[in-house]
Amino acid sequence: MILTVAHTKGGVGKSTLAWHLAHALIQDERKVTIVDLDFQQTLFFINSLNENNIIEVKQPQTGDELIELFEKYEDDEYIIVDVGGFDNDINRIAISWADSIVVPISNSATEVLGFKTFEAILEEIDNPFVYVVLNNIHPLTKNFDLITEAIGDNPNIKLQNSIIRNRKVYKETLGFGKSIFDTKDTEAQNEIKRLKDELISNK
Ligand SMILES: Nc1ncnc2c1ncn2[C@@H]1O[C@H](COP(=O)(O)OP(=O)(O)O)[C@@H](O)[C@H]1O
Ligand SMILES: [Mg+2]
16 A cells, blocks of 8 residues: 655655654554655655664655556555655656555644645646645644635545644654654554554545
């Protein structure tokens, strides 16, 4: 299964979610490969901080290399793609091949505007499996009308029920090449596991 975490806006949590989701799948003893398409090589560098080498991070340089990688993967394998915050050919390939396009967004007016820009790109690519995930949400926030209105009645875009809250542990673990599953924070772990279950049951 190919899960592509994508958004043209930077700072929405693509790399953070891709990383912790990959580790949630590893907890299930799945074979997981991360594909890092961001020229900042965020997950490549974070992964190199972890001496246990539990995940392989690949960095295809061309669209053909990416397609070759997609063609080779087995049915029971998971490929998590962290797309850079821009629109180019290789990122569009990652989006068009995805079984799930995972789009993190926060709950604010500027985020909604950013989402509209990305929605137009998604429409051109025409892959109907788009799943919006509320990320980095304040612990007390319960009203998500801004987001539900922005998605409107677009039949290709589904808002996931799982909500990823703002938690320091998501950020802090990455700095050491670790994930939330290396901590005792079961609330964060359950939050990510719930999202993982929801995303892999979509298809
Ligand atoms: N749920 C969250 N809780 C706390 N911090 C978060 C969360 N999601 C993202 N962040 C922080 O927000 C910043 C941007 O996240 P990042 O994953 O790098 O975004 P992107 O890959 O979309 O540019 C990082 O500093 C990250 O640690
Ligand atoms: Mg990133």
